[in-house]
Amino acid sequence: MSIFIGRQTRLVVQGITGRDGSFHTRQMMEYGTQVVAGVTPGKGGQQFEGKVPVFNTVADAVRETGANTSVIYVPPAGAAGAIYEAADAGIAFIVCITEGVPVMDMTRVMPFVRDRGARLLGPNCPGLITPGESKVGIIPGNICTPGRVGLVSRSGTLTYEVVNHLTRNGIGQSTCVGIGGDPIIGTNFIDCLRAFQDDAATDAIVMMGEIGGTDEQNAADFVRQYVTKPVVGFIAGQTAPKGRRMGHAGAIISGSSGTAEEKMQAFEAAGIAVMKRPVDVVELVKAAR
């Protein structure tokens, strides 16, 4: 097992004929992901790389191929529309890679996705990978190796840095998930922590956070109450400057400024082993298991 994706994943790529979509579809196919369909309106009937049928709509793709997961590489202006379409077509797990989706769009997307019982990952995220089985998104497959550590992160390349340390030191991963850094996202730390806690193939969890907001503090609360597996954490942005903040609403709603110190304290109070540097992940995970 693993979380969210695995051998059972049958993927439809929305925006398969675009520059990013085609490049990453080839990478996913090389990795072994079951890419069963692509969608580009007006290009229905074509074949991608002579192997993957392209459809005009996600509904067509689901009906013809039994796709159960979608990944979105369309430009920002069309990203919200692509999520609506996937959810309406009955896709259970939707991964939106697109960066730059307006937040106002996401306020309306989220209730729609929930009403249809779907899960969204992203937007503005690197996707996820279950090493040796399936990758959906843009995480480089060659830095991962199968194993029993689950990883969840708000960032992209920082995730690669940490995964690379794990892999080089013989510590494999069950699933690595990049949840994205936008203000409104479909899947948060707590969703991933719950899934890893329930996943028989995961023994320990690595959580990579950042400054800003209160998601990490909420995640720490969840760990204290529900997670029995060892958790190792990191917060990026300890030296980030305090922004030239405008208005008071942000401070009022969070009750504080979401600093790295505050988040690391919340982690420690929840029994999460805190890394000072990315490389520390190796020793802390070894010690935790």
Added chain:
Amino acid sequence: MNLHEYQARELLKAAGVPMFEGGVASTPAEAEAIAAHLGGGVVVKAQVHSGGRGKAGGVKLAKSPAEARAHAEKILGMTIKGLVVHKVLVVPAADIATEAYVGLIMDRGTQRPVFMVSAAGGVDIEEVAATNPEKITRLAVDPVYGLLPHQALSLAFTLYTDIKQVRTAARIMEQLYQVFTANGATLAEINPLVTTPDGRVLALDAKISIDDNELDRRPDLAALRDESAEEPSEVAARNASLTFIKLDGNVGCVVNGAGLAMATMDLVKYYGGDPANFLDIGGSSNPDKVVNALRIITSDPNVKAILFNIFGGITRTDDVANGIVAATREFKVNVPIVIRLTGTNEKEAFRILEGVGMTALSDMDEAVAKVVALAKEAA
């Protein structure tokens, strides 16, 4: 993107929010003319993207047009938190009976716009939030239905008892919500919302921030950007599609990805150095971006050494290597450069750099420790 107060006022005014007449001036003479036109006492307010204007001396009361001119002379050109004042807003100095706070923010937790209102408005609202949180009423608005009439009314009833004032305030909340959603704002705030001794309800000061992701589809909003109100190096970076924030240290950093960029700055600090900037070259890396990044960083005289930290995924490390080589051919870089590259096409990248006598490292800690040592030697 933050709007100036006068820009926020225009958006609110267009939506019907009642407020005092006022005008924007770029010169002391214009400020004087506006004050003369308004008649009576006025307030001259610096237009910068920063809080704490009053405490910095950027907000002054004037009893006459001549005094307004004198204040404008002092405020125009002054620096508030590193930002130069290019414009002042001139508004009547009103008699105020009460000050309330009305804020609307995009909330991560509820994934909805959330109203926060309090009868205890004014400059100390954050203090109120910290010490008397019960004095702030919150309401998450369902974006599918918008702010419903009874919700606006019940918020207004927490501010006023007079039904006329309550109805006016409720309408202002609806107008504020309208401005917030129609312009893709992440923050819209009226502070203070005042009552006058004769019972009118008016917005005295406003702040609006627009989601940067709206600007591509909203050229009308993008046109409100005032580049003269920003740090020049940050403007240059944005125009080159780089995310850049200037800091005070001496180790220049070029990194791909925001999280890795922050972790790199943290590691510079860990090894006893001080980062000169945050710079994210983003996902796809054409060599031009690297040239622009190096040009922006080397224009900072504080920088004593530069670190490249690139983890290739979509970013091809050979593109970055080509960019570094191109930059050093285009202009002279007078400080040492430490390069850390790993990931996509790294063998090719190392070969490109070796071809011009440069070397690269593959370990992040090793590279950061080295660049910190070099910066210390040069300082």
